[in-house]
Amino acid sequence: MGTRVAVQLWTTDADLAARAMDAVMADMHRTDELMSTYKPESQLSQVNAHAFERPVKVDPDIIDVVEKALEYSRLSDGAFDITYASVGYLYDYRKHVHPTDAQIAAALPAVDYRQLRVDRAAHTIRFLRKGMRIDLGGIAKGWAVDRGVEILRGLGIEHAMVNAGGDTRLLGDRLGKPWVVGIRDPRKENAVVTRIPLQDEAISTSGDYERFFEEDGVRYHHILVPGTGKSPGLVRSVTVIGPTATHTDGLTKPIFIFGVERGMEFVRRVKDVEAVIVDNEGRIFYSPGLEPPAKGDAK
Numbered sequence: 001m002g003t004r005v006a007v008q009l010w011t012t013d014a015d016l017a018a019r020a021m022d023a024v025m026a027d028m029h030r031t032d033e034l035m036s037t038y039k040p041e042s043q044l045s046q047v048n049a050h051a052f053e054r055p056v057k058v059d060p061d062i063i064d065v066v067e068k069a070l071e072y073s074r075l076s077d078g079a080f081d082i083t084y085a086s087v088g089y090l091y092d093y094r095k096h097v098h099p100t101d102a103q104i105a106a107a108l109p110a111v112d113y114r115q116l117r118v119d120r121a122a123h124t125i126r127f128l129r130k131g132m133r134i135d136l137g138g139i140a141k142g143w144a145v146d147r148g149v150e151i152l153r154g155l156g157i158e159h160a161m162v163n164a165g166g167d168t169r170l171l172g173d174r175l176g177k178p179w180v181v182g183i184r185d186p187r188k189e190n191a192v193v194t195r196i197p198l199q200d201e202a203i204s205t206s207g208d209y210e211r212f213f214e215e216d217g218v219r220y221h222h223i224l225v226p227g228t229g230k231s232p233g234l235v236r237s238v239t240v241i242g243p244t245a246t247h248t249d250g251l252t253k254p255i256f257i258f259g260v261e262r263g264m265e266f267v268r269r270v271k272d273v274e275a276v277i278v279d280n281e282g283r284i285f286y287s288p289g290l291e292p293p294a295k296g297d298a299k
Contacts, residue, residue, distance in 0.1 A: 001032050001141055003165030009152060010159040010175060020155045024148040024162060031144045034059055035136045037085070047125050048085075048133045055117075055124035062136075066118055066125060069139050072250040073113040076266070078226055079254035085135035086110035087229035091220065096213040098220050104229040107131060111226050137222075142167040142204055142249025149245075166205040166252075169245040173199040184209075186236035186278050193284055194276065198241065204248035206256050207237035207278075223256050234259030235279050241290075242273035251275075260285050 005028050007021050036042045043058045050056050072080040087107045090099035099107070110131040117126040125134075141164040148162035149169045160171040161179065170179050178199045182192035186207045196203070208231070212221035221231045238256045240248040251273060255263035260277050267275045267287045277285045 001028070001036070001137075001144070001164060002038065003141065004163075005165075006161075006163045007148065007152075008161045008163075009157050009171075011157060016155065016157075020152055020157055023151050023155070027147055027151060028144055028164065031061070031140060031147070034062055035065065035140050037089075037133075037135050037137070044134070044136065051125050051127040052130050052132060055119065055122065055126040057122070057124050060123055062125070063118060063120055063123055065136050065140055065143050066116075066134070067120070068143065068246060068250065069136065070113055070116070070118070072139065072254070075270070076251075076254035078113065079257045080138065080250060081111060081113045081226040082134040082136060082138065083111050083113050083116060083132055084224050084226050084229075085133040086129075086131055088135060088222075088224055089133055091222070091224075093211040093213055093220070093222060096215065098215070099229070108227075108229055111229065138253050139246060139250045141165055142202070142245035142247070145169045145202070145245040145249075166207070166210070167202070167245045167249050168204070169202045170198055170200060183239050183276055184237070187282065193278060196241065196276075196290070201241055202243065202245040202248045203239060203241045204245060204252050205237055205239040206252035208233075209236070223253055225257050232257050232259070233280055235263070235277050236282065237278045238263065239276040240267075240273050241275070248273065 007024050011017050035044045043062055047056045069082045087104055090103055110129045115128040145162045145164050145167050146169055149171050152160045158172045162169050178197035180195050180197050181203055182195045185191040185193050186209050208219055208221040212219055225232050235256055238252045240251045242248045258266055260279050263277055264287055274289045275287045
């Protein structure tokens with residue numbers, strides 16, 4: 001998945017701890033083998049290579065993730081769209097390569113989640129537009145984190161944390177105290193902008209600092225607006241707190257694209273989440289449930 005994965009747990013049974021961590025990591029590797037766009041032999045790569053020609057049969061887990069992605073596409077009116085990869089593959093952040101306006105214009109017609117067909121009964125995916133590609137990086141890590149927590153729960157673990165990049169799920173509390181999760185300063189690698197106490201919740205952060213390069217004063221990063229094929233610049237990072245990592249992971253990208261005002265309106269509409277947004281000037285905004293007390297407030 002192109003990111004660091006970490007598992008932290010507490011148990012008095014050392015053998016159980018080892019088995020539990022091994023089980024989570026094995027499942028993470030399986031998800032990567034299925035859904036990586038960097039591995040030509042993965043099932044997702046086979047979808048991208050052949051799904052316009054014919055329906056491509058895939059593992060039920062890919063069907064599950066794609067269907068969840070489509071739910072977030074509908075919820076966000078297309079701001080979240082896994083077919084963004086139809087343009088996204090033209091970027092190479094390591095080599096500082098970005099497409100020309102003409103290349104983007106030629107690829108944009110294939111960015112449309114409504115032209116993606118999923119047949120759950122047959123376990124197939126079909127593209128209705130030539131040149132269409134999908135990338136599950138915007139939701140698969142959160143989904144895999146949730147799977148990891150359920151594996152631990154099934155083994156009797158009651159206190160744990162599973163993290164994959166910017167996505168974290170917490171199981172229980174931290175031995176009688178809440179977990180304290182820091183939100184990174186988007187412009188200072190080893191600094192945080194705030195810390196939030198949490199338990200039995202998930203938290204995801206998306207930022208313009210994860211995969212990016214700058215050229216002529218423009219920051220090209222991995223979050224793209226489906227309608228333009230270009231990186232938005234309204235905010236630097238978005239953090240969402242909610243019940244599952246799939247949910248929080250799927251919401252950070254549309255909020256990032258919407259910006260502060262529309263993003264917070266979207267958070268209020270979704271209802272079961274809270275958010276912290278750092279705008280393009282470094283100012284921090286909290287959704288109502290997270291707003292710190294005013295100075296002088298005794299609460």
